[in-house]
Amino acid sequence: MARTYYAQIMSWNWDSIRKESRVNACHEEGECDDGCDKDGHTGAVYLGSVMSLTPSGKFYTFWTTNQTNDDVDRDSRWFEALEKAATKYDGYVEHGDGDPTDLFFYRYWTNEELA
Numbered sequence: 413m414a415r416t417y418y419a420q421i422m423s424w425n426w427d428s429i430r431k432e433s434r435v436n437a438c439h440e441e442g443e444c445d446d447g448c449d450k451d452g453h454t455g456a457v458y459l460g461s462v463m464s465l466t467p468s469g470k471f472y473t474f475w476t477t478n479q480t481n482d483d484v485d486r487d488s489r490w491f492e493a494l495e496k497a498a499t500k501y502d503g504y505v506e507h508g509d510g511d512p513t514d515l516f517f518y519r520y521w522t523n524e525e526l527a
């Protein structure tokens with residue numbers, strides 16, 4: 413099952429996601445977000461919402477009760493597969509600052525890569 417989620421996620425257009433993260437990277441200090449430093453900047457790409465992407469289609473937190481153990485199990489394996497795919501493309505996944513149901517791919521680009 414984990415392999416199925418991974419295969420599914422790997423079928424996304426990662427080359428394009430990765431390229432877009434370079435386009436979206438901040439190029440000047442001042443507009444920087446977490447993850448930037450003097451040697452480089454991060455760029456984010458919106459992947460979609462937790463509800464549209466995860467197997468359960470639910471967003472839950474420790475105080476919600478509408479999820480089943482099966483949901484949690486499948487979703488955690490799905491998130492692992494997503495992290496693995498993002499790592500393969502030199503990036504990582506984070507939830508949106510404004511809306512935690514939003515999922516973003518982040519990649520760090522060095523100043524040389526951005527030049």
Ligand SMILES: [Zn+2]
Binds near residue numbers: 440443444453
């Ligand atoms: Zn920056």
